[in-house]
Amino acid sequence: MSAGKYLTFKLGPESYGIGILKVQEIIGMMAVTRMPRTPAYVRGVVNLRGKVIPVLDLRLKFGMEGRQDTDRTCIIVVQLQSTGTVITMGIIVDEVSEVLDVTTAQIEPPPSFGVAVDVSFIMGMGKVGQKVVLLLDADRILMSQELAAIGSGQAVAEEAAA
Numbered sequence: 114m115s116a117g118k119y120l121t122f123k124l125g126p127e128s129y130g131i132g133i134l135k136v137q138e139i140i141g142m143m144a145v146t147r148m149p150r151t152p153a154y155v156r157g158v159v160n161l162r163g164k165v166i167p168v169l170d171l172r173l174k175f176g177m178e179g180r181q182d183t184d185r186t187c188i189i190v191v192q193l194q195s196t197g198t199v200i201t202m203g204i205i206v207d208e209v210s211e212v213l214d215v216t217t218a219q220i221e222p223p224p225s226f227g228v229a230v231d232v233s234f235i236m237g238m239g240k241v242g243q244k245v246v247l248l249l250d251a252d253r254i255l256m257s258q259e260l261a262a263i264g265s266g267q268a269v270a271e272e273a274a275a
Contacts (some may be wrong), residue, residue: 114143116216116219118215119132119239122207128210130215130239131189136191137201138190139188139209140187144159145158159203166203168205168231169255188208189209194254220237221240234254236249
């Protein structure tokens, strides 16, 4: 659990935060090219200034019901670490809220749900005012095997674009 600045965003009524140092940029929704044989939560890839990056629908990744994109839907471009490799990826969120400064005193460990529920991607629960913000460990949103599969799909897409 680490104090610091977090970019907060919404998925439905819930607020989530991701460490600001993981965020490369925030972009509006753009055309996403579907990738065959990828999990449902992988929306596809986008061409971001000549670089092809995979884009995930975080709602679907978290087992939430999908929904139509709106004018507030956007892509947060993040830099993830996986086995010493940096992977640039977009995550689709319902809307970006604000940057919050969260202190150590405001963070509690995630609740334990037993072994059947994996909450390893939640770093902590930020108590900010009257609301709770789920602070995500960006590097653990995806498991290493998922990152490897997406990374190889990204390489194939980049070769096809060349």
